[in-house]
Amino acid sequence: MIPEAGLAALWLAAALAALQFLAGGIAVHRPQGNELLASLVRPAAAIQALLTGLAFLALLYVFSVTDLSVKLVASNSHSAKPMIYKLSGAWGNHEGSMLLWVTVMALAGGGIALLERRLPERTMMATLAAQAFVGLGFYAFLLFSSNPFERLPQPAAEGMGLNPLLQDVGLAFHPPTLYFGYVGLSVAFSFAVGALLTRQVTPDFARAMRPWVLFAWIFLTLGITAGSYWAYYELGWGGWWFWDPVENASLMPWLAATALLHSVSVLAARDALRTWTIMLGVVAFSMSMVGTFLVRSGVLTSVHAFAVDPERGSFILALLALYVGSALVLFGLRAGTISEGERFAITSREGALVVNNVALSAILGIVLLGTLYPLLTEAFDVRVSVGPPYFNPVSAIFLVPMLVVLMVGPLLRWRKDSLGRVSKPVLGALVVALAALAAALILGPVEVLPAIGFMLSAGVAVASVMPLAGRNVLRLPLATWGMVLAHLGVAVSLFGMAADSAFTKEVLVAARPGDTSEVGPWTVMLDDARPVAGPNWTAMAGNMSVSYRGGDAIHVAPQARNYWSPVQSTSEVAMATRWNGQFYAMIGDEGEDGRWQLMLWWKPFVTWIWYGGLLIGLGGMLALVGRVIADLKRRDIQRRVSERRDDAEVTA
Amino acid sequence: MTRIRWTLWAPLAIFGAFVVLVGYQLTQPAQTEVESAMIGKSIPEFDLKPAFADRPGLASADLRDGQPKLLNIFASWCIPCRVEAPQLEQLRRAGAPIHGVAIRDRPEDVAAFLAQYGNPFTRIGADDLSEVQLGIGSSGVPETFVVDGEGVIRYQLIGDIRPEHVPLLLEKLQELAR
Amino acid sequence: MKLLIFLLSLCLTAPVLAQDSMPPAPYAYRQLDDPAQEAKALELMQTLRCLKCQSQSIADSDAPMAGDMRHQVRTRIAAGEEPEAIRAWLMERYGDYVSYKPQISATTWPLFAIPVLLLLVAGLVLRRRLRARS
Numbered sequence: 001m002i003p004e005a006g007l008a009a010l011w012l013a014a015a016l017a018a019l020q021f022l023a024g025g026i027a028v029h030r031p032q033g034n035e036l037l038a039s040l041v042r043p044a045a046a047i048q049a050l051l052t053g054l055a056f057l058a059l060l061y062v063f064s065v066t067d068l069s070v071k072l073v074a075s076n077s078h079s080a081k082p083m084i085y086k087l088s089g090a091w092g093n094h095e096g097s098m099l100l101w102v103t104v105m106a107l108a109g110g111g112i113a114l115l116e117r118r119l120p121e122r123t124m125m126a127t128l129a130a131q132a133f134v135g136l137g138f139y140a141f142l143l144f145s146s147n148p149f150e151r152l153p154q155p156a157a158e159g160m161g162l163n164p165l166l167q168d169v170g171l172a173f174h175p176p177t178l179y180f181g182y183v184g185l186s187v188a189f190s191f192a193v194g195a196l197l198t199r200q201v202t203p204d205f206a207r208a209m210r211p212w213v214l215f216a217w218i219f220l221t222l223g224i225t226a227g228s229y230w231a232y233y234e235l236g237w238g239g240w241w242f243w244d245p246v247e248n249a250s251l252m253p254w255l256a257a258t259a260l261l262h263s264v265s266v267l268a269a270r271d272a273l274r275t276w277t278i279m280l281g282v283v284a285f286s287m288s289m290v291g292t293f294l295v296r297s298g299v300l301t302s303v304h305a306f307a308v309d310p311e312r313g314s315f316i317l318a319l320l321a322l323y324v325g326s327a328l329v330l331f332g333l334r335a336g337t338i339s340e341g342e343r344f345a346i347t348s349r350e351g352a353l354v355v356n357n358v359a360l361s362a363i364l365g366i367v368l369l370g371t372l373y374p375l376l377t378e379a380f381d382v383r384v385s386v387g388p389p390y391f392n393p394v395s396a397i398f399l400v401p402m403l404v405v406l407m408v409g410p411l412l413r414w415r416k417d418s419l420g421r422v423s424k425p426v427l428g429a430l431v432v433a434l435a436a437l438a439a440a441l442i443l444g445p446v447e448v449l450p451a452i453g454f455m456l457s458a459g460v461a462v463a464s465v466m467p468l469a470g471r472n473v474l475r476l477p478l479a480t481w482g483m484v485l486a487h488l489g490v491a492v493s494l495f496g497m498a499a500d501s502a503f504t505k506e507v508l509v510a511a512r513p514g515d516t517s518e519v520g521p522w523t524v525m526l527d528d529a530r531p532v533a534g535p536n537w538t539a540m541a542g543n544m545s546v547s548y549r550g551g552d553a554i555h556v557a558p559q560a561r562n563y564w565s566p567v568q569s570t571s572e573v574a575m576a577t578r579w580n581g582q583f584y585a586m587i588g589d590e591g592e593d594g595r596w597q598l599m600l601w602w603k604p605f606v607t608w609i610w611y612g613g614l615l616i617g618l619g620g621m622l623a624l625v626g627r628v629i630a631d632l633k634r635r636d637i638q639r640r641v642s643e644r645r646d647d648a649e650v651t652a
Numbered sequence: 653m654t655r656i657r658w659t660l661w662a663p664l665a666i667f668g669a670f671v672v673l674v675g676y677q678l679t680q681p682a683q684t685e686v687e688s689a690m691i692g693k694s695i696p697e698f699d700l701k702p703a704f705a706d707r708p709g710l711a712s713a714d715l716r717d718g719q720p721k722l723l724n725i726f727a728s729w730c731i732p733c734r735v736e737a738p739q740l741e742q743l744r745r746a747g748a749p750i751h752g753v754a755i756r757d758r759p760e761d762v763a764a765f766l767a768q769y770g771n772p773f774t775r776i777g778a779d780d781l782s783e784v785q786l787g788i789g790s791s792g793v794p795e796t797f798v799v800d801g802e803g804v805i806r807y808q809l810i811g812d813i814r815p816e817h818v819p820l821l822l823e824k825l826q827e828l829a830r
Numbered sequence: 831m832k833l834l835i836f837l838l839s840l841c842l843t844a845p846v847l848a849q850d851s852m853p854p855a856p857y858a859y860r861q862l863d864d865p866a867q868e869a870k871a872l873e874l875m876q877t878l879r880c881l882k883c884q885s886q887s888i889a890d891s892d893a894p895m896a897g898d899m900r901h902q903v904r905t906r907i908a909a910g911e912e913p914e915a916i917r918a919w920l921m922e923r924y925g926d927y928v929s930y931k932p933q934i935s936a937t938t939w940p941l942f943a944i945p946v947l948l949l950l951v952a953g954l955v956l957r958r959r960l961r962a963r964s
Contacts, residue, residue: 317675
């Protein structure tokens with residue numbers, strides 16, 4: 001009953017999307033005489049949001065009660081799973097995640113319809129029509145090829161989905177976080193298309209788009225940060241980024257979204273960078289769709305491989321070609337007619353942000369190139385591998401100038417400024433940067449990239465707080481605090497990356513119980529290795545007492561774990577965290593001589609990588625809250641002004 | 653103005669190329685095997701101790717004795733190796749000389765495997781550290797190489813030998829014998 | 831085909847079947863005594879691809895063949911070979927696929943040419959935008 005209701009809600013939502021698309025399209029094309037149709041668009045979007053929400057709730061319900069007559073539940077769930085993983089299993093599969101995709105799209109569309117008041121009516125119609133157009137393709141995909149509510153002819157006796165690797169809190173919440181990001185960018189896409197169709201690229205348009213971009217970007221930042229940390233502790237080799245195709249698929253929309261975020265601020269504040277903003281709006285969601293395609297189609301090999309299916313890949317490719325292709329054609333045809341915005345000098349905040357846009361776009365291009373290159377050569381029967389040794393230095397070529405400009409940019413005034421005016425704080429930042437470089441070189445041999453990383457992280461850290469100097473911190477707009485925090489987060493993250501690259505110590509040792517080893521400032525004693533059992537696994541746990549510089553002993557116990565259903569063996573890492581880094585340990589096999597293979601790491605400041613990511617997300621949240629409050633205040637003032645004007649007219 | 657036009661259409665052009673590339677690749681079967689790059693090159697020097705009591709060990713000199721032969725990389729713990737045993741037997745009966753390299757195998761396990769699935773090998777070398785496997789560009793088991801009389805690798809068959817591969821391998825050996 | 835995929839997934843989640851019972855190679859999990867040599871070896875191992883895994887370096891993989899490759903790298907570095915010579919030795923056997931660090935060749939030149947092109951285009955874009963504006 002409930003699954004059928006969910007499916008019906010989905011069909012209705014799709015029908016409403018069709019209505020939204022047609023009515024919106026007609027209202028844009030010929031506003032006069034079609035006011036009735038135009039009035040249907042917003043309600044259609046709102047009800048669509050409600051209906052898809054209900055459909056998603058229906059899916060959550062069948063998973064929560066493990067309704068084994070539903071095919072998706074039977075293949076992906078199990079009655080013995082803890083409730084939280086039953087629920088997260090709803091979106092941890094292809095059909096469920098596609099339903100999540102359309103739900104977020106519909107919610108975003110409903111949100112724009114109900115909350116957005118700044119746009120000219122015709123642009124609003126165009127935006128909602130574009131959103132519905134994209135939604136229709138995904139509804140079709142869901143309803144015709146990936147029905148999440150499909151029933152089995154006979155209910156299954158038990159579910160098949162008890163893969164222990166997938167029962168992890170991080171992994172449970174990683175998809176929805178990223179999805180809010182990816183699909184949130186669809187709003188920016190629709191806005192961009194709407195603006196192109198109605199030729200209304202104005203600061204008001206930018207102010208309307210900005211909170212949505214911020215919202216999506218925050219989720220992407222947090223999702224990528226969480227994903228990196230999950231891979232670090234779960235996959236068990238101490239790496240946090242491998243430039244793997246699936247990782248790149250999440251990074252590319254983020255790069256585009258970061259550029260878009262900055263570009264839209266320029267458009268909002270100074271009515272400049274119009275073409276850039278529109279293009280980035282289209283590119284960001286295109287990258288989301290490209291990413292979704294790459295990870296589901298099976299064309300690329302990845303250690304994070306999803307369940308892949310070339311047939312699904314073809315459908316998504318068709319959708320991709322239709323939406324991105326038509327948006328880019330529209331861009332080519334119309335962007336040339338967007339008049340140039342306000343002028344600005346090279347040394348100005350706009351100038352710095354142009355450098356930012358160009359650099360981020362270039363890095364995006366490089367990541368795309370490196371990710372797709374093996375695919376290109378495979379078409380000629382040659383296999384190549386492109387990994388960190390390529391991506392790190394080549395992206396650094398563009399990242400380094402960008403970060404140098406970041407040290408100066410936020411201090412510059414709009415439109416026209418001089419370097420002389422900001423020379424003191426910038427020189428201050430440079431001095432700190434050089435001091436950091438010197439400190440790093442003294443501490444130990446450091447390679448080129450980490451050395452540059454240390455320098456830039458110190459410089460950016462100092463430069464990011466400079467905008468606070470000489471201002472009344474209590475009356476500073478929240479959005480400025482957001483900027484400061486986010487840029488500081490970049491510096492913190494970069495520092496963590498450089499420290500981990502340069503100063504990680506690794507020790508591999510075959511130890512007997514009672515043996516002591518050292519890794520960096522840690523002393524590690526293997527107490528014993530004994531068997532341990534869990535709900536669906538048994539393991540050998542290596543109990544270790546570790547102490548930092550002779551301090552109190554901490555007990556850690558990495559495990560070599562064997563699950564029996566399904567049969568799988570994994571390695572559970574044990575970590576001891578300090579403010580200045582992490583001790584990271586793994587246990588391997590027992591040798592023939594009774595000695596256990598231990599892998600021990602000391603990773604200085606590695607946690608700062610993810611703290612930095614969290615700071616960036618927090619900065620974004622402050623900026624979002626700040627902008628929304630400022631907008632509400634402005635609306636309130638405008639309302640009061642117009643009320644007063646009305647009163648004045650009455651009493652005149 | 654023309655320059656602006658060019659940059660406006662560049663994203664579409666790049667996207668078009670992307671769609672063509674991935675569209676084509678979607679139609680191709682996934683390529684999961686790593687081919688050896690040593691085809692046409694000489695076997696590296698090696699000397700492996702015997703993996704099985706009743707057969708001598710294998711050295712690179714044995715592959716340079718003037719007669720083209722098959723080199724079969726196998727292991728007792730490898731499941732497809734059991735599947736190809738009948739084909740290997742067929743090749744042996746057809747007169748093809750077959751040498752084996754056992755990857756990471758204990759002598760007793762090799763003995764048990766050969767007892768159960770037959771022994772088509774003239775010589776079997778024990779490659780406990782995968783050194784020979786790495787040396788000839790093999791990346792898994794089972795693989796079969798066709799080596800000519802001078803020790804040059806001429807052909808690589810990845811995976812178990814299927815019935816349809818038997819005439820193919822025999823033909824390659826005959827070609828090299830001329 | 832299923833069996834091949836089975837064998838390929840030997841890395842981070844190892845099915846209990848289809849594995850050899852021999853101990854790992856001596857230097858698969860043992861570091862070189864000289865820290866400088868070990869650092870060189872580690873750097874090289876992080877850029878060589880495990881041939882039986884989905885996408886991992888041999889430094890990060892527990893597959894027996896990856897262990898054997900690590901053994902080769904370490905023993906050769908200890909014997910005085912240069913890392914790039916060892917990479918070349920492996921690439922002679924497995925082609926570009928085994929190295930995560932692409933070498934400039936007839937098949938990989940676009941990987942290096944395109945970033946240079948991007949740099950030029952970026953420079954042009956910036957020059958046109960910023961000069962026109964001042």
